[in-house]
Amino acid sequence: MLTSTYIHMPKIGATVEKRIWSSGIRTWDDFLERKDELCIPRSKMELILPGIEDSKEHLMSRDFEFFAHSLPKAEHWRAFREFSDKVAYVDIETTGLSPASSHITVIGIYDGKDAKTYVRGVDLDDVVEEFEKYDFLVTFNGARFDLPFIKREFPQIEFNQLHADLMYPLRRISLTGGLKMIEVELGITRSEDTVGISGFDAVRLWNQYERGDQEALELLLEYNREDIVNLETIIDKTLHKFIDKKFSESI
CATH class of the missing domain: 1.10.150 (DNA polymerase; domain 1)
Structure with a gap:
């Protein structure tokens, strides 16, 4: 595209x-x-x-910064195929909804092969160097939520990459609602352990982990890993629809 x-x-x-x-x-x-x-x-x-x-x-x-600056942000998805060999699917877990009053607990990054999860109090700071590896970021609601949270905690991260927030192109092809709802509509399934878990549950699991429940952390990390891996599945299933929709608008 x-x-x-x-x-x-x-x-x-x-x-x-x-x-x-x-x-x-x-x-x-x-x-x-x-x-x-x-x-x-x-x-x-x-x-x-x-x-x-x-x-x-x-x-x-491979000057991704040129296209990141010159393309309208809502159209960054158009460059996905050209830069998908250095893509990061990103999702975070937090203690609340506001970057001003909450903080990040987990950051998940999936490069199409390996899913990495970074945990507060363990290795969260390592994401600064990790983000430097990528030309293209894919999120769901990341423009309003994930990236502002990360930027507040790690202002040294430039976020100069191309960034496709899938929530918006998905709306253009009539896939609305939250990530889990869209997964269901696309036939994407989750493991038995994570089915039904929501962002609010993620906060609860983190609180349990802070009280010493290691199994709660493992479940939280599994939930986050499925979020980022499923982002790849979603764009694989829908990118051609984004393209068809865009071209059909010219007819």
Whole structure:
């Protein structure tokens, strides 16, 4: 989808992008080959042609920061396929809902192979170095919840990566509600131990762990690991629908 994208180019908006798509031109290479077929203002053509070359160079050099800054945040998901080899699926557990009055208990990071969980009072500080490994972050409600919490506790983390908060593109394809509800709609199952556990239960489990219940921590970590692993399953199941929905808007 990234190589079908034009809205990250200066002074190119969604209207021009949709006009390009409606002409049957999807990729940057298609545009370069068939530009004479397009009915767009010459002024826009003179911006898009160098914009394509510039974009190709940044993509070739894997300059994720360029696309993170130039793409609208709600459209970062478009770059997922190009940068998914260095992706982190992220989810946190906390003692409450407000970063000002609560704190993080667990941060889970899944790279598509290994699920890592970082625990307050054990190794939570290690996430600072861990986040530096990734070009792309995937969360659910992370723009409003997870990343602000992490940034408050670890202000040195830049969060300069591309970031797809799946809650928003999922809404565009009529998948609404919380993460667990969407998992059910997509046919994603959880283990017997974690079925029915909610964010409020996660707070309870942490409190039990602080009172010495090690098994409560293990259940909390299993719950968190399923959250981050399931994020990968969700985007695998829905990315093509995000793309189809976007292109259908140009018809």
